[in-house]
Amino acid sequence: MSQVEWDDDSEIEEKPFNLVYMKRLLGYLKPYRKTLIFIIGVVLINMILSLAEPLLLGYLIDEGITKGDFTAIHLFGITLLGIKLIGWACGWAHTKYINFTGQRILYDLRQQLFNHLQKLSFRFFDGRPAGKIMSRITNDTNAIGELINGGLITTVMEVTHLVGIVAILLWMDWKLALLSFIMMPLLYLIVNRLRPRIEGAWTRSRKTMSAINGHLNETIQGIRVVQAFSRQHKNSARFEGINFRNKQAFMRAIMLESTVYPLVELVGMIGTCIVIWFGAKQVMDGALTIGFVMAFINYLWRFWGPLSALSKVYSQVLSAMASAERIFEILDTDAEVTDAADARRMPAIRGEVAFENVSFRYEESKPDVLHNVSFKVRPGQRVALVGPTGAGKSTIVNLLMRFYDATGGKVTIDGLDVKEVTLESLRRQMGIVLQDSFIFSGTIEQNLRYGNDGATREQMVQAAESVRLDRVVAPMSDGYETEVEERGSKLSVGQRQLLAFGRVLLSDPRVLILDEATSSVDTETEQHIQEALETLLNGRTAFIIAHRLSTVRDADLILVVQDGRIAEQGSHNELMKHGGLYAKLVNTQLNMQEAVLSQVQA
Numbered sequence: 124m125s126q127v128e129w130d131d132d133s134e135i136e137e138k139p140f141n142l143v144y145m146k147r148l149l150g151y152l153k154p155y156r157k158t159l160i161f162i163i164g165v166v167l168i169n170m171i172l173s174l175a176e177p178l179l180l181g182y183l184i185d186e187g188i189t190k191g192d193f194t195a196i197h198l199f200g201i202t203l204l205g206i207k208l209i210g211w212a213c214g215w216a217h218t219k220y221i222n223f224t225g226q227r228i229l230y231d232l233r234q235q236l237f238n239h240l241q242k243l244s245f246r247f248f249d250g251r252p253a254g255k256i257m258s259r260i261t262n263d264t265n266a267i268g269e270l271i272n273g274g275l276i277t278t279v280m281e282v283t284h285l286v287g288i289v290a291i292l293l294w295m296d297w298k299l300a301l302l303s304f305i306m307m308p309l310l311y312l313i314v315n316r317l318r319p320r321i322e323g324a325w326t327r328s329r330k331t332m333s334a335i336n337g338h339l340n341e342t343i344q345g346i347r348v349v350q351a352f353s354r355q356h357k358n359s360a361r362f363e364g365i366n367f368r369n370k371q372a373f374m375r376a377i378m379l380e381s382t383v384y385p386l387v388e389l390v391g392m393i394g395t396c397i398v399i400w401f402g403a404k405q406v407m408d409g410a411l412t413i414g415f416v417m418a419f420i421n422y423l424w425r426f427w428g429p430l431s432a433l434s435k436v437y438s439q440v441l442s443a444m445a446s447a448e449r450i451f452e453i454l455d456t457d458a459e460v461t462d463a464a465d466a467r468r469m470p471a472i473r474g475e476v477a478f479e480n481v482s483f484r485y486e487e488s489k490p491d492v493l494h495n496v497s498f499k500v501r502p503g504q505r506v507a508l509v510g511p512t513g514a515g516k517s518t519i520v521n522l523l524m525r526f527y528d529a530t531g532g533k534v535t536i537d538g539l540d541v542k543e544v545t546l547e548s549l550r551r552q553m554g555i556v557l558q559d560s561f562i563f564s565g566t567i568e569q570n571l572r573y574g575n576d577g578a579t580r581e582q583m584v585q586a587a588e589s590v591r592l593d594r595v596v597a598p599m600s601d602g603y604e605t606e607v608e609e610r611g612s613k614l615s616v617g618q619r620q621l622l623a624f625g626r627v628l629l630s631d632p633r634v635l636i637l638d639e640a641t642s643s644v645d646t647e648t649e650q651h652i653q654e655a656l657e658t659l660l661n662g663r664t665a666f667i668i669a670h671r672l673s674t675v676r677d678a679d680l681i682l683v684v685q686d687g688r689i690a691e692q693g694s695h696n697e698l699m700k701h702g703g704l705y706a707k708l709v710n711t712q713l714n715m716q717e718a719v720l721s722q723v724q725a
């Protein structure tokens with residue numbers, strides 16, 4: 124499935140409020156209790172002081188300006204200035220500490236997720252595209268961070284603000300207050316009806332934006348294929364479609380917003396007009412003062428701010444619920460392959476490997492991909508796994524590395540069931556080189572030391588020389604300190620393979636697995652790799668998965684895998700004599716080679 128399609132079928136952005144998730148999220152605040160109490164205190168002081176502003180302004184007008192009393196003007200003016208100054212200091216402290224706490228919580232959450240993710244079994248990653256897992260660690264933690272950072276304090280601040288304003292308005296003149304609230308139901312209706320549409324439009328805009336990113340990503344990653352197939356025009360047309368949808372979605376969101384918010388202001392203004400109309404009449408009758416009406420209107424204007432802020436927090440809470448569900452799904456997934464309670468350390472491995480009636484399926488609901496697989500390998504033997512594609516060769520080595528646990532039967536090394544020993548002590552003594560060796564960003568040296576940080580420089584150089592990596596490093600001006608960039612993109616496929624050999628050699632495994640390790644290089648590099656392989660395989664039990672049968676002739680044991688079963692096993696000569704599947708595969712490959720050769724010669 125393409126990245127673009129994943130984005131179209133994007134994950135749900137909002138979920139109903141869930142008390143359990145909320146409690147769990149609040150749990151992350153616990154370590155920062157004291158700081159949070161301090162922040163809430165600062166916010167409350169700021170809010171109460173700012174609530175006094177319109178009243179003070181009213182007094183300034185009534186007692187100072189109207190009566191021409193300069194002492195009162197100075198007094199109220201200086202008090203207002205003082206409030207602003209304290210407000211500024213409170214605002215500074217609140218911004219600093221809430222961001223600090225929010226970032227600390229995000230840091231904790233991301234770290235917890237990352238640590239947990241690394242322990243999860245392959246099965247977890249099988250069904251989930253990397254992009255989605257990454258977005259959980261970045262976007263979903265951010266959504267939760269925003270809720271903690273902004274939402275929590277906004278709620279405390281705006282609820283106080285709102286309650287304060289309503290109380291003051293009722294205290295000032297309850298009849299006028301109730302009159303000005305007349306427009307509230309209409310306002311509620313407008314906001315309630317249109318808010319989901321605005322949010323829907325923004326969601327669509329975000330989704331189409333991530334489709335743009337996905338398409339860009341795919342095109343950049345696959346630029347060679349795009350150009351090789353001259354797909355630029357078709358690609359551009361497809362991009363134009365997504366680009367257009369994004370523009371449309373953005374415009375719709377903006378147009379809706381620009382209709383709704385002025386409408387809210389208009390309705391609010393109607394409330395204000397009612398107050399002006401009644402207030403002005405009472406001012407003329409001498410029942411109210413101008414300062415009073417001014418202060419009243421000022422409070423009314425402030426009324427809408429908290430309402431819109433709280434409605435934003437509400438949608439923040441709902442989207443944090445969706446994020447929390449996804450994050451907790453990861454955190455609640457147990458690593459399937461774990462150490463048994465009584466697991467013991469794997470002693471130094473001699474290298475005797477046995478599969479006893481092993482069966483395995485990748486998913487509960489799917490049929491077995493391995494059926495009663497049994498074989499025995501003596502220490503130091505070279506075992507070749509051959510057979511048609513999809514037969515189960517990689518699955519066998521996956522079970523040997525204990526990337527998955529067998530569903531039936533057992534896998535033993537030196538007579539010990541791999542489930543009975545600790546994963547760390549087992550995998551430390553095993554090495555695997557995959558078809559497409561994963562090289563990490565960093566230097567060649569860092570990559571070589573990946574499985575053995577403690578190796579001396581001499582050991583590192585020796586390992587590199589043994590696998591002919593020194594010839595690759597020699598022309599590089601920075602030698603072993605050369606940066607190889609993400610996934611070793613500065614190295615050729617063959618060079619990456621040699622580096623992977625060096626890495627595994629330095630970790631000195633007792634059992635070695637090579638999965639199609641030499642299939643994607645040219646003949647000269649393959650010759651280097653073959654030489655390197657000899658060094659690598661020396662004195663270790665080795666499992667080699669290879670499609671080209673010419674490379675496995677010398678193996679001590681050949682396991683022919685077919686449809687999840689060991690169809691035949693024995694040495695090359697034995698199997699050829701037997702005249703079964705292996706002999707057929709060898710003859711077919713030979714015939715193909717001869718056909719190619721005769722075509723070249725012709």
Ligand SMILES: Nc1ncnc2c1ncn2[C@@H]1O[C@H](COP(=O)(O)OP(=O)(O)OP(=O)(O)O)[C@@H](O)[C@H]1O
Nearest residue numbers: 249485486492510511512513514515516517518519
């Ligand atoms: N992670 C997975 N989840 C579900 N099914 C899988 C998974 N990996 C492999 N399979 C299935 O298990 C079967 C055996 O696959 P396996 O990779 O072991 O074959 P293979 O012999 O190594 O093939 P190839 O030579 O093409 O690498 C196949 O039918 C494959 O579709």
